[in-house]
Amino acid sequence: MASPLAENSAKNPEKPGRKGSRRRLLPVLILLPLLLGGGAAGIWFLAPGAAEAVRHLAGLDATPDEGGAAAALPPAGRPSFVEFPEMTLSLPNGGRPRQLRLKLAVEVEGDPAMVQADLLSPRIYDSLVLYLRTLRDSEMEGALAMDRLRGDLHRRLDLVLGPGRVRDVLITGFVVA
Secondary structure (H helix, E strand, C coil), rough: CCCCCHHHHEEEEEECCCCCHHHHHHHHHHHHHHHHHHHHHHHHHCCCCCCHHHHHHHHCCCCCCCCHHHHCCCCCCCEEEEEEEEEEEEECCCCCCCEEEEEEEEEEECCHHHHHHCCHHHHHEEEEEEHHHCCCHHHHHCCHHHHHHHHHHHHHHHHHHHEEEEEEEEEEEEEEE
16 A cells, blocks of 8 residues: 555655745745845935945945045045134023123134135124024023034034035033023
8 A cells, every 4th residue: 555645746746845835935035135125225324324335345435426526635634623703692581681602613624724714704603693692591401402502503604605614513612691
C-alpha cells in the first residue's frame, strides 16, 4: 500500500508545499522594498543634514548651476565678528515701562571690514528695533527665550542683507529692567 504522500507526489510532480511558500514570499518581496524606500525617504527629508551628507559622500557637492563656486570659497578658518553698539529701547508692557539693553556680535562670512558698513547701517538698526519693540515680557522668559531671540534676529538680518552673509548672531549683553 502506498503512502498518502507518495500518492500526492505521483499526482503532482512538484514538491509538496512549494506553492504555499511562494504565496508567503510574494508579500515579503513587495513590502520589503516599500518599507526600505519609505524609511530612506523619511530620513532624507526629516533628518537634518542627511541630504547634504549623502551628496557629499556621492561627490555631488557642487551643483551644475554653481559651477566652480563651491571650490572657489575660502576654507572656513578663523571666525570674523562685527560688534554692534549697545542698543537701549523701551518695551511695551501694558502700562508699566520696561527697558531693554541689548549688545550683539554678528559672525560674518568673509572679511568683516567689507560687511561692517552694511551691518551698521540704519536699515539694519531699523529692522532690529522694529522687531525688538514688539517683544512682550512673556516672550523673554523661559529656557528657550534666548534661542528664539537669536533665531529671530538672524532671520531679520538674512532678510535685509541677503542669505548667507551672516553665519550666527551672538547676544553678548541682555538686560531687561
